[in-house]
Amino acid sequence: MRANKVAMAISKGVRFLRRQQRNWKVTVARISLRTLIYKTVFPYQSVYTMGLGATATQLGIVNTVGMGIAGLLSPFTGWLIDRIGQLSSSLW
Numbered sequence: 001m002r003a004n005k006v007a008m009a010i011s012k013g014v015r016f017l018r019r020q021q022r023n024w025k026v027t028v029a030r031i032s033l034r035t036l037i038y039k040t041v042f043p044y045q046s047v048y049t050m051g052l053g054a055t056a057t058q059l060g061i062v063n064t065v066g067m068g069i070a071g072l073l074s075p076f077t078g079w080l081i082d083r084i085g086q087l088s089s090s091l092w
Contacts, residue, residue, distance in 0.1 A: 017025070049059050 046059055046063075049062055054062065
């Protein structure tokens with residue numbers, strides 16, 4: 001009985017994906033790939049920075065500056081995507 005429920009859930013998921021427009025599929029694939037790469041690389045950024053000879057304080061500064069710049073650029077990036085379109089902005 002449980003296998004039947006799992007098969008039905010998978011079938012519903014496949015039908016849902018087939019109904020979606022191409023733009024949605026491209027966006028989901030792009031975001032998923034970006035998240036996978038980010039979560040694969042980011043944990044080792046600290047190890048790499050420490051390997052270059054940075055102290056714990058310097059490592060904290062590097063992380064803080066990087067996140068601060070990302071936070072400051074986010075509104076501009078959002079405006080740009082709204083202006084030129086999401087698909088166009090992901091091509092460059």
